[in-house]
Amino acid sequence: MPESAFTRFWNSVKPPPAESWPPRSPEERDLRRRQRKLILITLSLVLAMASGTAMYNYISSAPQRAEKEYLEGMKLMSPGKYPDAISHFNRALEIKPQYPEVYLERANAHRMQGEMDLALADYQAAVNLNPSAAPAHNGIAMIYLERHDPAHAIEELTRSISLQPTTDAYYQRGQIYESQGEHQKAIDDYDRAIAEQRDAPFVYLARATARHNLGDEEGAAADRATAQQILNH
Numbered sequence: 001m002p003e004s005a006f007t008r009f010w011n012s013v014k015p016p017p018a019e020s021w022p023p024r025s026p027e028e029r030d031l032r033r034r035q036r037k038l039i040l041i042t043l044s045l046v047l048a049m050a051s052g053t054a055m056y057n058y059i060s061s062a063p064q065r066a067e068k069e070y071l072e073g074m075k076l077m078s079p080g081k082y083p084d085a086i087s088h089f090n091r092a093l094e095i096k097p098q099y100p101e102v103y104l105e106r107a108n109a110h111r112m113q114g115e116m117d118l119a120l121a122d123y124q125a126a127v128n129l130n131p132s133a134a135p136a137h138n139g140i141a142m143i144y145l146e147r148h149d150p151a152h153a154i155e156e157l158t159r160s161i162s163l164q165p166t167t168d169a170y171y172q173r174g175q176i177y178e179s180q181g182e183h184q185k186a187i188d189d190y191d192r193a194i195a196e197q198r199d200a201p202f203v204y205l206a207r208a209t210a211r212h213n214l215g216d217e218e219g220a221a222a223d224r225a226t227a228q229q230i231l232n233h
Contacts, residue, residue: 066096074105082109100129104136116143134164141172150176167197171206178210186210201227 073088089106093099107122120143126136141156157173160166174189190207193200208223 062095066092066099066102069095070099070102070105073102073109077105077109080112082113085109098129100126100133100136103129104133104139107136107139111139111143116146119143132163134160134166134169137163138166138169138172145172145176150180165192165196167193167200167203170196171200171203174206174210178206178213183210183214187214199230201230204230 069088069092073085073092076082076085076088086106086109089102089109092102093106096102103122103126107119107126110116110119110122120140123136123139123143126133127140130136137156137160141153141160144150144153144156154173154176157169157176160169161173170189170193174186174193177183177189178186187207187210190203190210193203194207197203204223204227208220208227211217211220211223
């Protein structure tokens with residue numbers, strides 16, 4: 001039976017019999033040197049393979065590790081622990097820099113802390129990574145509003161609506177139109193907001209105000225009554 005590869009390797013590196021130590025002939029000393037060299041090369045290869053496997057496993061686990069940090073950060077958003085949430089989001093982005101959802105949530109945390117420049121940069125990063133990130137456009141719009149720039153706020157809300165129509169985006173844009181005295185445009189947006197969500201009392205109340213300002217007292221009264229019914233339930 002032919003020798004296996006393992007048997008041939010062992011025969012080439014196994015220690016010589018005790019009676020032949022120390023090596024006495026040049027041939028035996030040369031054999032010892034070659035054995036030591038082969039052992040060192042083998043150990044180096046084994047260590048390199050182990051190191052490469054560990055590195056591969058570490059790199060391949062990056063998405064899971066980043067997601068874990070992201071989820072830990074999200075748990076802290078509702079209780080309002082924004083600095084701790086930001087720390088988790090920072091670690092998630094260190095692991096996986098191309099993570100638009102993390103930029104979005106870190107932007108929200110910064111905005112809640114009044115760090116508008118940092119929030120704006122993160123919202124923009126989220127949009128750059130995911131151009132269809134409608135909530136990021138909403139966030140940018142809110143910053144423009146806080147900076148008394150309604151024109152740019154409307155632009156961002158309109159982009160958000162074109163990507164993903166939501167009650168909040170229509171409502172916020174309607175609020176801006178109403179503050180500018182464009183009552184009918186505001187009513188149109190409140191109508192669309194109600195079409196998205198029919199049980200939002202704040203939208204009915206906002207539309208009641210716009211209708212009142214247009215002289216539609218009957219419509220305003222109806223909206224106030226509907227809002228009250230929703231709140232009573």
